[in-house]
Amino acid sequence: SKGTNNAWTRIWHGNFGAEFHLGHGAQASNTFRVFMQGNSFTFTVNGKVVKTAQDKSFQSGMVGMIVNLNGTEVAFKDLLLTHN
Known part of the structure; x- marks a missing residue:
């Protein structure tokens, strides 16, 4: 999603598959x-x-991610953001 003034636009929404x-x-x-x-x-x-x-x-901006599943906990370990 991308946001401007607290308004977000979804780029992608996906469901769980066997890859998770x-x-x-x-x-x-x-x-x-x-x-x-x-x-x-x-x-x-x-x-x-x-x-x-x-x-x-998109020309610039911030990175964010949301998980919207009731009862789901998300933790990040070794979060790496890179730019080439």
């Missing part, structure tokens, strides 16, 4: 990556491409 590791502990860890080149976005989970999208309105 569910549960608790180390076996439930997931690697989520977003690759951006120009106006193209590629979203991967555990090495599998789960979605591609395009949005020409």
Whole structure:
């Protein structure tokens, strides 16, 4: 999603698939990556491409992620943001 003045626009919304590791502990860890080149976005989970999208309105901005599942806890370990 992208936001301007607290208004957000969804770029991608996805459902859980077999590529997600569910549960608790180390076996439930997931690697989520977003690759951006120009106006193209590629979203991967555990090495599998789960979605591609395009949005020409981005020139700069901030990064954010939301999980909207009742009772779901999300924790980040080794969060890495890079720029090429």
